[in-house]
Amino acid sequence: MKIIPFTIPVSGEQWIIVQEDRELHFYPHLHQHPEVQLTWVRQGNGNLLVGEQVHQFEANEVFLIGANQPHLFNSDPVYFDPQSNLSIHALTLFFDPDTLGKTLQEIPELSGIGSLLQQFDRGLKIGDQIKERVIELMQQIQHAAKIMRIALFLELLEVLNRETAPFFLSQQTHFTISELEGQRMSTVFQFLLSHYAEDLSLEKVAELIHLSPPAFCRYFKKHTRKTFTVFLNEIRINAASRILKEAPDKSVADIAYSTGFNNIPHFNRTFKRVKGQRPKDWRKGKI
Numbered sequence: 155m156k157i158i159p160f161t162i163p164v165s166g167e168q169w170i171i172v173q174e175d176r177e178l179h180f181y182p183h184l185h186q187h188p189e190v191q192l193t194w195v196r197q198g199n200g201n202l203l204v205g206e207q208v209h210q211f212e213a214n215e216v217f218l219i220g221a222n223q224p225h226l227f228n229s230d231p232v233y234f235d236p237q238s239n240l241s242i243h244a245l246t247l248f249f250d251p252d253t254l255g256k257t258l259q260e261i262p263e264l265s266g267i268g269s270l271l272q273q274f275d276r277g278l279k280i281g282d283q284i285k286e287r288v289i290e291l292m293q294q295i296q297h298a299a300k301i302m303r304i305a306l307f308l309e310l311l312e313v314l315n316r317e318t319a320p321f322f323l324s325q326q327t328h329f330t331i332s333e334l335e336g337q338r339m340s341t342v343f344q345f346l347l348s349h350y351a352e353d354l355s356l357e358k359v360a361e362l363i364h365l366s367p368p369a370f371c372r373y374f375k376k377h378t379r380k381t382f383t384v385f386l387n388e389i390r391i392n393a394a395s396r397i398l399k400e401a402p403d404k405s406v407a408d409i410a411y412s413t414g415f416n417n418i419p420h421f422n423r424t425f426k427r428v429k430g431q432r433p434k435d436w437r438k439g440k441i
Contacts, residue, residue, distance in 0.1 A: 169257075170307050171248040172296045178241055179229035184340040189248040190274050191219040193227075194289055198242030200229040201392055203343055204277045205324030206378035208385070210392045216280035216288055218314075221251050223277055223324060224336070228347045245292055249307075264308075270315050277323030280314075287313050325379065338363040339377055350389045351414045356382060390414045391428040394421070398437040406433045 171189070180198065199212040203226040204219060211217065211227065219225050233240050251271045258264040280288050291310040298306055341362055346354075359382065360370035374382045394413045397404060410421035410433075425433045 169249060169254060170295065170303060173246045173248065174296070175244045175246070176241065178238075179233040180227035180242055180244070182226075182228070184224055184226045184336075184343060186222050186224045187248075188221050188250060188252075190221050190251050190271075191225075191246055191248055192288075192292065193217050193219070193244055193246040194292055195227075196243040196245060198227075198229060198233070198240075198244070199396070200227060200233070201347055201389065202227055202323070203347070205326045206380065207324050208347075208389050208392060209279065209323060210396060212396075214289075216285055216292075217323065218274055218278040218280065219323070220275045220277045224339075225277075226343070226347075231348070245296060247292060247295060247307075267311070270311060273320065276325065278314075278317065279321040279323060281317055281319065281321060283318065284313050284316055335377065338373075342374070346386055346389055350386060350393065351412060353416075354386065354414070386414075387424050388428055391425050394425065394433070395429055395436055398433055402437065406437075409433070 180200065184203065194216045195211055195213055197213050199210070202209045202211045202217060203224075204217075205223055205225075227244075229242060232238050233242070251274065255268050255271050258267045288310065291306055291313065295303055295306045295310065342359060345359065345362055356367045356370065360367045363370070363373075365373060371382060374380075374385070378385055380388075390413045394409050394415075397409045397412070398406070401409070406421075407418055410418055415421040415424070422433060425431075425436070429436055
């Protein structure tokens with residue numbers, strides 16, 4: 155498996171491409187494309203991998219993926235269960251920032267559009283302050299035609315520019331990765347996202363891409379800016395944080411063990427480092 159240079163389906167020459175997905179699960183491969191992607195997750199949950207970062211996603215959240223950012227909406231394992239009746243529903247807008255920027259910057263009133271588009275390079279999780287308006291505009295754009303679609307899209311850009319405290323999805327802004335590196339990292343990411351609850355050794359994961367443990371540690375840190383242990387623990391804590399909210403009767407210890415931890419104090423410390431709260435406070439919604 156490799157980072158797939160995904161081609162967005164285009165009908166004629168369009169600035170904005172709209173895609174609505176209703177599937178059993180999200181597209182299950184790490185991929186990238188030159189268009190910026192704005193996705194409203196109407197239904198579904200799981201882990202979102204963007205560049206070197208892993209985040210949770212759930213229904214009614216909106217994410218902006220930068221141009222050429224390797225990414226993967228990884229549906230939770232239950233979505234792949236043949237007996238499951240779950241499904242996903244998403245609305246996505248795609249647009250080419252280079253074409254858009256060159257065109258709009260020729261209009262004096264839109265001369266600042268370049269700096270706004272640069273903010274998209276690291277990807278964003280759309281905050282609650284503007285999320286509802288963003289969703290409204292995405293729905294209107296989906297059903298609008300020609301001039302009205304462009305007018306609504308310009309309003310959408312203006313609303314996105316109101317984000318006062320952006321939550322960036324990645325620390326990296328430009329991704330230059332060879333096919334071999336993409337294949338290796340995709341193999342590791344997919345394995346960790348599917349097997350995080352198991353007792354994973356460094357040796358076992360390094361063997362997936364035919365590296366010695368020391369060489370793997372250097373390779374992994376180079377491409378993610380994190381150690382293997384930190385990255386794996388973040389995936390596990392993301393899973394644990396969802397279970398804490400969704401299964402209030404399940405004990406913290408059971409959740410820790412079910413997500414790959416075998417030491418409760420270590421789980422509590424790691425949870426506090428990643429989420430900024432103790433597990434019990436997270437479950438109660440305390441700040």
